[in-house]
Amino acid sequence: MEIVDKYVKFVHKWEGGLSRDTADSCSAMPCPTPYKGKSGWHTNIGICYSTWVGHFGKDNDMRFLEMNAEDWFKIFKKGYWDTMRGDEYTSEECAVFIVGMAWGSGKRQAVKSLQQAIINCGVSVVKDGLLGSKTISAANSIDPRKLFDALTAERERFFRAISKGKNAKFLKQKVQTKTST
Numbered sequence: 001m002e003i004v005d006k007y008v009k010f011v012h013k014w015e016g017g018l019s020r021d022t023a024d025s026c027s028a029m030p031c032p033t034p035y036k037g038k039s040g041w042h043t044n045i046g047i048c049y050s051t052w053v054g055h056f057g058k059d060n061d062m063r064f065l066e067m068n069a070e071d072w073f074k075i076f077k078k079g080y081w082d083t084m085r086g087d088e089y090t091s092e093e094c095a096v097f098i099v100g101m102a103w104g105s106g107k108r109q110a111v112k113s114l115q116q117a118i119i120n121c122g123v124s125v126v127k128d129g130l131l132g133s134k135t136i137s138a139a140n141s142i143d144p145r146k147l148f149d150a151l152t153a154e155r156e157r158f159f160r161a162i163s164k165g166k167n168a169k170f171l172k173q174k175v176q177t178k179t180s181t
Contacts, residue, residue: 003092004081007100008073015046018065023166026050033061041065045072046103051079076103083107088136091144097151098139105158107131113158114139117150 020040021027026048030040042049044067052064055075063071081087084102089095101110108129115127118138125138139147 003096007096012045017044019043031061031064035065047072047075051075085131085136090140094144094147097148101155113154117147117154120150121146
């Protein structure tokens with residue numbers, strides 16, 4: 001699962017460490033234990049404290065605040081990879097993409113985006129937000145490159161749709177300029 005290892009490194013790089021950003025929805029349930037003289041820490045390497053408590057309980061605050069890679073991966077594997085049935089896709093790249101959508105936007109949204117991408121590839125599937133064998137079978141019936149491109153386009157559409165109001169700060173657009181000769 002080399003691609004999964006690369007994805008985990010990618011997530012760690014971009015998620016960073018501890019966060020106290022009050023604009024984040026995870027801020028509703030911060031860790032009650034102060035750390036390095038500050039309180040209000042609610043996310044560590046992309047793991048919300050509420051998710052942590054669901055896996056490890058409320059008696060492991062310092063373990064959350066100093067989260068190691070093994071604990072992070074336990075949550076990722078159980079809460080995201082297994083929930084999205086990552087081992088059942090014929091394309092590891094598509095599986096990682098789908099799991100990444102669940103990581104970033106929740107399982108139901110990830111499944112809806114997957115189902116829309118499948119539909120955009122011309123394969124019939126019910127867009128109900130439920131991940132069943134028919135959705136996975138439909139995904140596996142599509143050329144992986146075509147599905148990956150459709151997932152990318154659907155993810156971009158989703159980000160643009162939610163990039164209004166308070167979420168606008170999360171959408172950064174790269175502007176390319178052409179020089180004429």
